[in-house]
Amino acid sequence: MENGTCYAYLLRCADGTLYAGWTNDPAARLAAHNDGRGAKYTRGRLPVEMVYREAFDTRAEAMRREWELKQMTRAQKLALIAHGAGRPCAMGGTRMTASIPDTALTHGGRFHADDVFSAALLKLLNPSVQITRVFDVPENFDGLVFDIGWGRFDHHQKNAPVRPNGVPYAAFGLLWKEFGAGLVGPEEAERFDFHFIQPLDLDDNTGCGSEIAGLIGAFNPSWDSDRSPDDCFAEAVAFAEVILEKRFEGIWSIQRARALVERALGEMRDGIVILSTFAPWKMALVPSPAEFVVYPSQRGGYSAQAVPNDDETHSLKHPFPAGWAGRSEEELPRISGIETLRFCHNNRFLIAAGTLEDAVRACEAARREK
Numbered sequence: 330m331e332n333g334t335c336y337a338y339l340l341r342c343a344d345g346t347l348y349a350g351w352t353n354d355p356a357a358r359l360a361a362h363n364d365g366r367g368a369k370y371t372r373g374r375l376p377v378e379m380v381y382r383e384a385f386d387t388r389a390e391a392m393r394r395e396w397e398l399k400q401m402t403r404a405q406k407l408a409l410i411a412h413g414a415g416r417p418c419a420m421g422g423t424r425m426t427a428s429i430p431d432t433a434l435t436h437g438g439r440f441h442a443d444d445v446f447s448a449a450l451l452k453l454l455n456p457s458v459q460i461t462r463v464f465d466v467p468e469n470f471d472g473l474v475f476d477i478g479w480g481r482f483d484h485h486q487k488n489a490p491v492r493p494n495g496v497p498y499a500a501f502g503l504l505w506k507e508f509g510a511g512l513v514g515p516e517e518a519e520r521f522d523f524h525f526i527q528p529l530d531l532d533d534n535t536g537c538g539s540e541i542a543g544l545i546g547a548f549n550p551s552w553d554s555d556r557s558p559d560d561c562f563a564e565a566v567a568f569a570e571v572i573l574e575k576r577f578e579g580i581w582s583i584q585r586a587r588a589l590v591e592r593a594l595g596e597m598r599d600g601i602v603i604l605s606t607f608a609p610w611k612m613a614l615v616p617s618p619a620e621f622v623v624y625p626s627q628r629g630g631y632s633a634q635a636v637p638n639d640d641e642t643h644s645l646k647h648p649f650p651a652g653w654a655g656r657s658e659e660e661l662p663r664i665s666g667i668e669t670l671r672f673c674h675n676n677r678f679l680i681a682a683g684t685l686e687d688a689v690r691a692c693e694a695a696r697r698e699k
Contacts, residue, residue: 339380349399600620
């Protein structure tokens with residue numbers, strides 16, 4: 330059992346957002362949150378799970394740490410979750426990965442996308458990590474070693490690990506395999522590995538070529554440059570950090586959208602899903618029974634879209650009536666009998682109306698025309 334009587338903690342809510350709090354009884358506080366007796370913020374985002382906590386000797390220390398957690402960006406909180414994963418939550422929740430030390434080594438000399446993105450990932454997971462480039466790993470070094478030394482995060486040794494699909498791991502892939510799920514969840518970690526990391530790993534192992542790998546390689550000093558390779562490496566890592574941050578922010582945004590859309594799907598009526606705000610919805614609704622989605626329009630009023638049958642053909646479960654397609658704002662109310670209907674796309678997948686009620690009426694009319 331951890332020492333200390335008070336705790337600062339992070340919860341992951343059902344919509345993917347993170348909430349910081351403090352308590353002297355983590356299990357009881359988690360139960361209170363999930364019973365709707367916790368913070369106002371979490372009541373509309375249930376269920377929640379405790380994904381991180383720290384123990385302190387006094388309430389003042391725990392409350393101070395809670396304040397610090399609340400000042401962090403989402404990326405910093407997720408990095409903290411992954412970095413502090415050596416302390417799994419006693420009441421269950423997300424199983425976290427091993428802690429990342431504050432010192433790490435990689436190889437010196439010319440750098441490549443593999444060691445650069447590996448370093449960028451480690452810096453996102455633990456902003457305090459100090460990465461040193463060497464040609465030999467010192468004896469008794471107790472930090473993290475990657476892309477050198479024939480350890481668990483190297484791939485140059487005989488019988489180095491290979492993915493089930495035959496793509497060999499490089500250091501970036503091995504680090505992502507260990508820490509990726511803690512950042513974006515298992516499903517998205519696997520997808521990111523396939524689309525982003527595997528081409529880089531394949532290039533590093535075979536020299537097959539990669540546009541991103543070539544871009545990172547261009548940060549190396551030219552043969553007649555007097556610039557320090559280590560300074561150039563630091564520039565490349567900073568560039569790679571921005572790429573990873575943007576990719577992760579995109580993933581987290583989609584996860585938040587999916588949570589919002591799935592909640593609305595649970596309240597679907599007659600095949601019509603109503604969103605409180607626009608959010609990317611196809612990932613959740615295409616495979617669902619939903620036939621239409623309605624949401625507030627940036628131009629005012631409401632938009633409604635017909636949900637496709639699949640992601641390949643884009644055929645619609647229920648297109649809007651053919652008689653509406655491409656008609657003017659003046660014609661549509663008379664043709665449809667819907668007072669504020671003002672637009673219907675010529676391909677019949679999108680309409681716009683002045684009110685929520687009329688947007689729903691348009692969907693109902695499309696269902697009747699089947």
